[in-house]
Amino acid sequence: MIADYLGEHHFRVSTAASGREMARALKASPVDLVILDVQLDDEDGLELVRDLRARSSLPIIVLSGHRRDEVDRVIGLELGADDYLTKPVSLRELLARIRAALRRADAAPKVRPDDRRVRYRFAGWELSLRTRRLTAPSGEAMPLTRGEFNLLVAFLEAPQRVLSREQLLASSRVHDADVFDRSIDVQILRLRRKLEPNPSEPRLIRTERGTGYVFATPVEIL
Structure with missing residues (x-):
């Protein structure tokens, strides 16, 4: 049918x-x-x-x-x-x-074949696009859901730039029974809990009130 x-x-x-x-x-x-x-x-x-x-x-x-x-x-x-x-x-x-x-x-951002070998390094963390593996400064592997992975990649591709909720929503493919911009806020909170020493006072993913979010630390492409 x-x-x-x-x-x-x-x-x-x-x-x-x-x-x-x-x-x-x-x-x-x-x-x-x-x-x-x-x-x-x-x-x-x-x-x-x-x-x-x-x-x-x-x-x-x-x-x-x-x-x-x-x-x-x-x-x-x-x-x-x-x-x-x-x-x-x-x-x-x-x-x-x-x-x-x-x-x-x-x-959503497209990953070109040549990009699959790319690794991003930031604040002691490292993310591999090929393996989709996020490694903490301690060397521990940090699991990511697909939405969290895509959201983090969107930030790493545009460090220190303000990204709107609409841009992040498209990048992470977040979707609930009803589509609200606030659904991206839930993903941001989950990502902060994994990346930030103190998620209530984030230093990596900062909120730009009324605009969106910014990944506030430099990113190195390896």
Whole structure:
């Protein structure tokens, strides 16, 4: 039903009944977005989200049948899904969310092949784009969600420049059931908790009141 509806709206759609079929479809032709139903018979749909995100930055919209169960929704978003809908799905709403996800993907900074080897160093921290690994000054690896990683990259690409919430929202692909600028503030808070010695008095990511945020320390590209 979804494939037919999207086809009527000029999308080219491939369907898959399992993770293996999805992997084949992704290899067969270029794909711009994945809609993944986590309610599968013999597979864990959230594990597929995790595996897909580890291998790709494709936008992912997750579908679930648990309207009142927020646990899967939270886990799905933390694993890297860009959006989450519960069934029964309004096809018009799904179409709108697909278009929004594709717009955010187009607006997000693109990593060129030559950039994948780039490492950023700041205030004793180091971030590798190739491995997506953030290393603390102590040498400890600091895990990042996909949204946090994209948000940090946006800051590191424009150090000591004020970035608006709209710019950061597009870069990090943050999306909630309702899209508010304040959703980026939640991501900023989470990133501060990982980077700042005292998140309540941030020195790296500073707030520019009424404007946005600025990454306030110099950044070295290695």
